[in-house]
Amino acid sequence: MHATWLGRASFRTSKPLITSRGVQSRASRQRRSNPITPPQPRKQFNPDIQRFQERYDKKESAAAPHGIPIRVLTFMGITVLAISTYTGYLYSSYQQEVRKAQALDIPADVSDRYNSTASNFDAEVDLSEKAMGLGKKRADLIRLARGDVLEVSCGTGRNVKFYDLKERRGTDEQGRAAILGCRSVTFVDLSPQMVDIAKEKFNAANPEYTRVAFRAQDAAAVTVESPARAHTGKGHYDTIVQTMGLCSMPDPVGTLRHLGEITEPEHGRILLLEHGRSHYEWLNRILDNLAPLHADKHGCWWNRDIGAIVKESGLEVVEEKRWHFGTTWRYILRPKHSDQS
Known part of the structure; x- marks a missing residue:
């Protein structure tokens, strides 16, 4: 009798699990909706590059608190310097010409x-x-x-x-x-x-x-x-x-x-x-x-x-x-x- 029960138990466990028609398990649905992708190679991590990037970001944020790139600020500074230098040159030349003009004694009749x-x-x-x-x-x-x-x-x-x-x-x-x-x-x-x-x-x-x-x-x-x-x-x-x-x-x-x-x-x-x-x-x-x-x-x-x-x-x-x-x-x-x- 004991053997007979064991045989029946073995028979029950060896049968495949039959699901109802049209019903899928959650795991099956996930596998079909998310196909398996091959594993991606891991990116190489370089701590030196990360430290350089951190230092660069700190400099940019300190030099450009309003979000203006440091290159733009540098160009603006050079432009302002060039304009101010040229303006100073023009003013200096003008003053020199004025001094020269005021030193002249020119008659009213210059038609000659x-x-x-x-x-x-x-x-x-x-x-x-x-x-x-x-x-x-x-x-x-x-x-x-x-x-x-x-x-x-x-x-x-x-x-x-x-x-x-x-x-x-x-x-x-x-x-x-x-x-x-x-x-x-x-x-x-x-x-x-x-x-x-x-x-x-x-x-x-x-x-x-x-x-x-x-x-x-x-x-x-x-x-x-x-x-x-x-x-x-x-x-x-x-x-x-x-x-x-x-x-x-x-x-x-x-x-x-x-x-x-x-x-x-x-x-x-x-x-x-x-x-x-x-x-x-x-x-x-x-x-x-x-x-x-x-x-x-x-x-x-x-x-x-x-x-x-x-x-x-x-x-x-x-x-x-x-x-x-x-x-x-x-x-x-x-x-x-x-x-x-």
Whole structure:
């Protein structure tokens, strides 16, 4: 009997465990959802690298408490140092130039400088005029010239290419009937060398144009001569042009008054493009400090108050515009006694 019980027990334990259909054990589900991956090799641990990284992190956190990388801070520091050094150099150079300028005794009349600078004048001013856009400002002003035209302080003829030499009837900017273009052009400058250069430019650009004259003459004493008088017999010009000339004249007020006297009284105009004092006093101080040195080298007093000169001349202001911190002035003037039209 005892043996029989043992046999039955052995038989029961040898039977496989049968589970219900559709039911899986938790372990079986985990094995199917998480397939077995091969073991990964263990990373090599280097204590020296870890200690270096810890020291580097401490330095960065100490040097850059706000999260700015130390490399960025280093670059910023070098940049600030370079800028401050360059600024100091500029200031030191400026102070040296001021001391040199204040030691000079320069007369009011510096127009004789243009005789020696005529050959290099265009090369010296080209870059600055392009940077300031003065070419377009010259063109816009000269476009207004009409009839018998006189240009004083013509220099090397930087306005030559902008003249409209085809006189014709048309309408002005207000839509009124007017004569457009130039009937004749006369170029005047105190420097014979500059007049020669202006003449070469004009003849090269307009070889067939004959109603033109060139004279080495003081603008304060210029007279109405041929070709204007030859064609009309009148004693005035319809348009008088001057660009960058008041800065070099010993008596700019007297010169403007004289130009007003030889301008056609009814519809004549005086066109000015000048440079002088600024809207800002800090810039005027710089111009004043360096004015003697600039006048001695370039024959130009760049710190003159163009507005005050125009007002004192007694001419009537038709239009006034300023650019470049107020240092570039454009005026359209006419004789004070002319009738309103």
